[in-house]
Amino acid sequence: MATRTIDQLLEEMTLDEKIGQLNLVTAGQAVTGPIGNGDIDENIRGGRIGGVLNLWGRENIGAAQRLAVEETRLGIPLFFGFDVLHGHKTIFPIPLAEAGLFDPALWERSARAAAMEAAADGLDLTFAPMLDVARDPRWGRIAEGPGEDPLVAAVFAKAKVRGFQGARLSDRNAVAATAKHFCAGGATLAGREYAPVDVSERTLREVYLPPFQAAVASGCAAIMPAFNSVNGVPMTMHRELLTGYLREKLGFAGLFVSDYTAISELVQHGVAGDLVEAAALALAAGVDVDMVSGAYVNGLKEALARGLVALEDINRSVRRVLGFKQDLGLFDDPYRRLAPNDISRREIEELARDVARRAVTLLTNNGVLPLSRGLRRLAVVGPLANARGEMLGPWSAAGAPENCVAILEGLKRALPETEIVFHPGCGVDDDDRSGFEEAIALCAKSGAVALCIGEAANMSGEASSRANPALPGVQRQFAEQVLATGVPTVAVLSSGRPLMVSWLAEKAQAMVATWFLGDQAGAAIAEVLTGGFNPTGRLPVTWPRETGQIPIFHAVRSLGRPFKAADPFTSKYIDLSPEPLFPFGHGLSYAKVELANLRVSPQEFSVTNEIEIMVEVDAKNTGSIPAHETIFLFVHDVVASVARAGMELKDWAKAELAPGETKTIGFRLGKESFEFLDKALETCCEAGEFEILVGFEADRSTALSVRVRSFD
Numbered sequence: 071m072a073t074r075t076i077d078q079l080l081e082e083m084t085l086d087e088k089i090g091q092l093n094l095v096t097a098g099q100a101v102t103g104p105i106g107n108g109d110i111d112e113n114i115r116g117g118r119i120g121g122v123l124n125l126w127g128r129e130n131i132g133a134a135q136r137l138a139v140e141e142t143r144l145g146i147p148l149f150f151g152f153d154v155l156h157g158h159k160t161i162f163p164i165p166l167a168e169a170g171l172f173d174p175a176l177w178e179r180s181a182r183a184a185a186m187e188a189a190a191d192g193l194d195l196t197f198a199p200m201l202d203v204a205r206d207p208r209w210g211r212i213a214e215g216p217g218e219d220p221l222v223a224a225v226f227a228k229a230k231v232r233g234f235q236g237a238r239l240s241d242r243n244a245v246a247a248t249a250k251h252f253c254a255g256g257a258t259l260a261g262r263e264y265a266p267v268d269v270s271e272r273t274l275r276e277v278y279l280p281p282f283q284a285a286v287a288s289g290c291a292a293i294m295p296a297f298n299s300v301n302g303v304p305m306t307m308h309r310e311l312l313t314g315y316l317r318e319k320l321g322f323a324g325l326f327v328s329d330y331t332a333i334s335e336l337v338q339h340g341v342a343g344d345l346v347e348a349a350a351l352a353l354a355a356g357v358d359v360d361m362v363s364g365a366y367v368n369g370l371k372e373a374l375a376r377g378l379v380a381l382e383d384i385n386r387s388v389r390r391v392l393g394f395k396q397d398l399g400l401f402d403d404p405y406r407r408l409a410p411n412d413i414s415r416r417e418i419e420e421l422a423r424d425v426a427r428r429a430v431t432l433l434t435n436n437g438v439l440p441l442s443r444g445l446r447r448l449a450v451v452g453p454l455a456n457a458r459g460e461m462l463g464p465w466s467a468a469g470a471p472e473n474c475v476a477i478l479e480g481l482k483r484a485l486p487e488t489e490i491v492f493h494p495g496c497g498v499d500d501d502d503r504s505g506f507e508e509a510i511a512l513c514a515k516s517g518a519v520a521l522c523i524g525e526a527a528n529m530s531g532e533a534s535s536r537a538n539p540a541l542p543g544v545q546r547q548f549a550e551q552v553l554a555t556g557v558p559t560v561a562v563l564s565s566g567r568p569l570m571v572s573w574l575a576e577k578a579q580a581m582v583a584t585w586f587l588g589d590q591a592g593a594a595i596a597e598v599l600t601g602g603f604n605p606t607g608r609l610p611v612t613w614p615r616e617t618g619q620i621p622i623f624h625a626v627r628s629l630g631r632p633f634k635a636a637d638p639f640t641s642k643y644i645d646l647s648p649e650p651l652f653p654f655g656h657g658l659s660y661a662k663v664e665l666a667n668l669r670v671s672p673q674e675f676s677v678t679n680e681i682e683i684m685v686e687v688d689a690k691n692t693g694s695i696p697a698h699e700t701i702f703l704f705v706h707d708v709v710a711s712v713a714r715a716g717m718e719l720k721d722w723a724k725a726e727l728a729p730g731e732t733k734t735i736g737f738r739l740g741k742e743s744f745e746f747l748d749k750a751l752e753t754c755c756e757a758g759e760f761e762i763l764v765g766f767e768a769d770r771s772t773a774l775s776v777r778v779r780s781f782d
């Protein structure tokens with residue numbers, strides 16, 4: 071094959087062989103959708119398959135590749151894809167947890183590590199990064215993405231694409247990245263999975279498109295349209311956004327890979343009368359590859375005959391698929407990712423541990439943490455205390471529970487002098503209270519309690535929306551009895567989303583969000599709880615008090631009657647504070663850092679010239695241990711031609727401070743930080759007043775702020 075050009079190959083291909091290249095089937099080594107494709111070998115031999123997902127391992131992939139290369143007429147190699155979202159064999163923290171590092175360098179390194187393991191297993195493509203901005207914890211897929219902020223999501227996109235794809239897609243250790251799910255699934259109706267999305271054009275452009283713009287700019291090889299419709303048009307047939315915006319406006323030249331059976335589901339959406347029409351609509355929109363549905367192989371020839379598609383439409387997508395395989399180096403060597411490849415699992419595990427401990431987020435602490443190493447007896451109780459498999463979170467790829475360090479194990483290793491007693495107390499999601507008594511008795515006789523509660527791994531991720539995202543089962547009842555013992559208790563939450571636990575935040579002596587931290591969960595959590603590592607995680611999502619507040623996020627547009635506790639006629643609830651339990655960016659540390667002396671220069675600037683505003687703030691470590699802080703910079707456009715958000719994240723910085731050290735932390739704001747979409751949705755930069763706010767979280771009551779003014 072290497073000798074022929076793509077156009078020469080296209081010349082030689084029959085219509086069936088062309089359509090076969092657009093067909094991506096599941097091998098079923100993992101199950102990630104409602105149907106399978108059965109035994110695929112015969113269809114590979116018949117040239118009816120262009121790619122395979124949910125198959126990994128050099129032997130498995132080698133066998134399938136040999137069928138394509140050696141037993142088909144043209145010997146066109148297959149590509150192999152899999153959902154490597156947060157690690158392949160070594161499982162890293164879920165993306166929502168990793169987002170809380172606010173560390174693009176580590177985001178890229180963890181993707182590079184995952185790519186090396188995936189490529190070493192023969193994979194060419196990952197269906198990641200998932201870039202859905204999400205502000206609704208009822209939606210299970212909030213776990214898979216970078217949180218609520220479009221800027222964070224865009225920086226995350228760039229880091230992940232670079233990490234997965236490396237310098238060159240044809241490198242043996244590179245895997246193609248798939249930016250998904252395009253777009254706006256995070257705004258799904260009522261937080262319910264697969265439901266319709268209705269967002270304004272403004273919100274689409276301000277919130278949901280930026281991460282994909284960043285992915286395209288970073289050279290992402292593929293994009294996956296979302297299952298959902300946006301404003302009535304299913305994304306799988308959304309020609310304006312797929313071809314009009316991504317390809318024609320942004321110059322995306324990669325592959326559109328449908329989501330699982332999404333093309334055939336256009337019939338369910340009520341926009342296609344049958345599979346043939348569904349195939350035609352998707353192809354016309356620009357979708358190149360049909361994942362699992364069989365719409366292309368079973369419908370495109372008929373669509374051609376009915377005049378619903380032109381042969382050039384098919385050729386265009388075939389050309390893109392062949393070009394994708396060429397970029398992956400598969401025509402030069404179809405077995406390039408199947409050669410033995412000794413990568414250091416130990417280094418990757420160390421990286422997974424570092425990412426995990428940095429993701430641990432200390433939400434409250436009355437001083438009970440860090441636990442004293444001299445603690446005589448610690449009770450480790452709760453259904454997530456010794457639950458290795460749950461720590462892997464949703465989309466645990468080729469990971470294995472036996473590789474995971476449970477919280478109980480981690481604490482035993484970290485506190486060798488302490489007597490550790492354990493009892494699960496109850497299940498994750500059942501009504502069995504028979505274990506309460508024994509577990510409570512252990513707590514009552516201990517010096518402190520680590521109460522390990524939360525969700526099972528399969529309660530978030532795809533098809534896992536929760537109408538009541540609280541502690542499942544009888545965990546609350548169990549927790550309340552533990553707290554009633556009066557023994558100092560650290561609530562350790564494992565979850566794929568913010569849980570509605572405002573009652574627990576008030577009663578526990580400390581509360582820690584650990585999300586799902588992967589293989590090194592127990593080691594990382596223990597390191598933080600025992601003071602071996604100063605907690606640095608910060609919330610990438612606003613944490614609601616109650617479900618009724620959802621959607622809740624920091625960048626809320628200004629309004630006419632902002633909340634004032636003392637004034638009844640303001641934006642509030644009569645039965646609950648409108649404030650979140652914890653704001654975006656929240657996370658405590660064992661160190662004490664203060665910000666002072668915010669200065670901005672110049673304080674007056676013209677909007678017609680280039681803009682460069684320097685912002686500086688002094689950060690001082692007033693505590694006795696080294697500090698690792700994340701400092702956020704927000705801008706508020708006080709008066710503009712449209713109502714602007716009260717706090718818009720524009721940048722963040724890290725501050726490493728020795729005890730007693732003061733450092734000046736600097737930011738640079740360019741014109742893009744002051745631009746926005748005017749009433750006509752055109753980018754503009756207006757004269758007026760701006761507030762520059764700097765703080766540890768999205769809370770203007772604690773942030774430092776300075777006003778600046780721009781003029782025409």
Ligand code: GLC
Pocket residue numbers: 102103123153197250329330532
């Ligand atoms: C699933 C998911 C998508 C995933 C694909 C392949 O339905 O929506 O994120 O990449 O199927 O597993």
